Amino acid sequence: MVATILVGMLCAHLLCFxxxxxxxxxxxxxxxxxxxxxxxxxxxxxxxxxxxxxxGGPAWSAMSVVNHTLALASPIAYWLGAMxxxxxxxxxxxxxxxxxxxxxxxxxxxxxxxxxVARYAMLAAMSSTMFFVMAWTVVYGxxxxxxxxxxxxxxxxxxxxxxxxxxxxxFVRLATGGLDMLxxxxxxxxxxxxxxxxxxxxxxxxxxxxxxxxxxxxLRGMAARDxxxxxxxxxxxxxxxxxxFNTRDAAPAYLLLLDVDHFKRINDSHGHQAGDAVLxxxxxxxxxxxxRGDLTGRVGGEEFAAVCLDTDRAGAMQVAERLRAxxxxxxxEIPGARAPLRCTATIGISAPFTGTASLDDAMRxxxxxxxxxxxxxxxxxxxxARQAGVPAPDGGP
Ligand SMILES: Nc1nc2c(ncn2[C@@H]2O[C@H](COP(=O)(O)OP(=O)(O)OP(=O)(O)O)[C@@H](O)[C@H]2O)c(=O)[nH]1
Numbered sequence: 001m002v003a004t005i006l007v008g009m010l011c012a013h014l015l016c017f018x019x020x021x022x023x024x025x026x027x028x029x030x031x032x033x034x035x036x037x038x039x040x041x042x043x044x045x046x047x048x049x050x051x052x053x054x055x056g057g058p059a060w061s062a063m064s065v066v067n068h069t070l071a072l073a074s075p076i077a078y079w080l081g082a083m084x085x086x087x088x089x090x091x092x093x094x095x096x097x098x099x100x101x102x103x104x105x106x107x108x109x110x111x112x113x114x115x116x117v118a119r120y121a122m123l124a125a126m127s128s129t130m131f132f133v134m135a136w137t138v139v140y141g142x143x144x145x146x147x148x149x150x151x152x153x154x155x156x157x158x159x160x161x162x163x164x165x166x167x168x169x170x171f172v173r174l175a176t177g178g179l180d181m182l183x184x185x186x187x188x189x190x191x192x193x194x195x196x197x198x199x200x201x202x203x204x205x206x207x208x209x210x211x212x213x214x215x216x217x218x219l220r221g222m223a224a225r226d227x228x229x230x231x232x233x234x235x236x237x238x239x240x241x242x243x244x245f246n247t248r249d250a251a252p253a254y255l256l257l258l259d260v261d262h263f264k265r266i267n268d269s270h271g272h273q274a275g276d277a278v279l280x281x282x283x284x285x286x287x288x289x290x291x292r293g294d295l296t297g298r299v300g301g302e303e304f305a306a307v308c309l310d311t312d313r314a315g316a317m318q319v320a321e322r323l324r325a326x327x328x329x330x331x332x333e334i335p336g337a338r339a340p341l342r343c344t345a346t347i348g349i350s351a352p353f354t355g356t357a358s359l360d361d362a363m364r365x366x367x368x369x370x371x372x373x374x375x376x377x378x379x380x381x382x383x384x385a386r387q388a389g390v391p392a393p394d395g396g397p
Contacts, residue, residue: 003184006193007053013200014046020204024211033211037081037092042204044096045074058179060116065107068123069100075130085210086145117178124171131164148217152210159199166192228276229283232297237305240295242356244309252352254316255359256306257366258286258323261344261378263302270341274334275302278341281332289322299363313352313383320347320381328379344379346370351384 018039025035048070051063058064073096083090103126111119138146138157146153173181173188181188224236232240241253260266260282267275279302286296286304295307306323308316324347331340348370350362365384373382 003190003193004053006190006197007049007184010193010197010200011046011049011053013197013204014042014049017200017204018042018046021207024208028211032084033214034081034084035207035211037077037084038204038207040092040096041074041077041081044070044077048074052184057184058116058120058182060111060119065104068107068119069104072103072123072126072130073100075127075134079130079134085214086141117174120179120182121171121174124167124174128164128167128171131160131167135160135164149210149213152206152213155206156203159203162195163199166195226298229280229298231283231286231304232295234297234299237295237297237299237307238356238359241307241359244295245355251310252312252354253362254308254311254313254352255350255362255366256308256316256320256323257299257348257350257363257370258282258304258306258327258345259347259370259374260302260327261346261374263343266341266343270334270337274337274341277334278332278343281330282327282345285326285330286323289326290319294319305363305366316349317381317383320349323347324379324381346373346378347381348373349381349383 021035021039021042025032025039028035048067051067051070055061055063055067076096076099077092080090080092080095106122107119110122135157138153138160142150142153170181170188170192180186183189224232224239226233244253260278263275263278266278279298282302282304283296283298286306290296290306290308291311294309295305297305297307299305306319308319311319324345327343327345330342332343333340348366348368350365350369353359353362369382369384373380376382
């Protein structure tokens with residue numbers, strides 16, 4: 001009786017969370033983060049336990065073959081769902097159906113050649129192997145594809161290892177004690193159901209937590225980036241700088257402001273779309289010119305920024321010259337135009353600064369230097385006259 005209630009609750013958990021995963025996946029347009037696959041995994045496992053309830057104990061029937069097949073197809077769906085969550089484009093139905101047909105065939109073969117115990121032992125052995133491999137993949141993920149989800153991955157690995165261990169014990173007990181230990185009211189089976197019920201309660205909220213984390217990270221990323229070029233926006237630059245200055249002994253940083261020369265003419269003669277294409281290519285020039293670890297952003301219409309970290313004035317001048325030369329030599333491809341465009345940029349450099357609080361000040365200095373460069377004929381670099389902590393001789397930036 002207790003076992004029946006436990007399995008009944010397990011079915012209810014699995015099927016309810018299957019519906020919830022499906023509802024969440026429908027709200028996630030585009031990247032569903034594997035939620036529809038997890039919904040399928042829960043549905044398959046829920047149905048397997050419904051069949052187990054209907055059977056009442058070990059038996060050789062078509063229902064039992066379907067039950068074992070569903071029980072083993074569900075981890076495949078979860079696995080594929082996890083791959084989708086981590087950005088792999090994998091199909092769901094074809095692998096699940098192919099596996100199910102192959103496993104149903106294997107069951108008939110094993111039952112016919114080795115008997116019922118071997119068929120049940122095969123399910124336990126396959127489940128155990130699958131869950132151990134899954135747990136190992138999750139631990140491997142901590143060092144590779146899921147570095148940002150360290151604790152969550154350890155939690156998953158722990159729970160999955162538990163199912164692997166229980167299935168391995170089931171295999172051994174089946175091999176030594178036969179089908180009797182599979183009676184629903186057998187102590188081992190009760191422990192198994194309690195563990196599975198706990199998992200069915202713990203895992204779905206944990207999966208929803210992962211999705212929530214990804215969504216909020218994406219939102220934060222979107223709020224910090226310019227949608228056209230993918231570079232940081234002003235807010236993103238400030239946040240990245242803050243993280244930089246908080247995590248190490250702050251060596252001075254230099255802010256470079258780059259403004260495309262006569263950009264209005266490009267818009268006026270080739271259209272706004274062509275202007276956008278040029279802006280994207282300026283972003284590429286900027287990315288290539290800076291050192292690894294430096295920050296790049298778009299801070300206004302045709303105004304870009306690079307923050308050179310851990311460098312000196314000569315280093316910042318070098319980056320500025322690479323940028324200026326990169327712009328001058330770049331052929332800007334624009335859609336629909338017969339020939340690529342050439343354009344130049346003027347660059348202003350701030351005095352060195354060592355904290356986020358000085359970013360606005362550095363912006364003003366670089367901006368003033370930039371406009372001196374524009375007045376002096378464009379396609380050139382101007383550095384702020386101000387030294388670190390020392391006001392400019394003329395009192396300006
Ligand atoms: N295509 C496109 N144009 C933009 C965008 N943001 C700003 N602009 C245009 O950029 C141009 C900036 O022109 P100005 O500020 O006069 O500067 P300029 O023509 O580059 O001249 P100088 O800076 O003096 O060399 C304006 O025509 C804006 O409409 C954008 O996102 N896309």
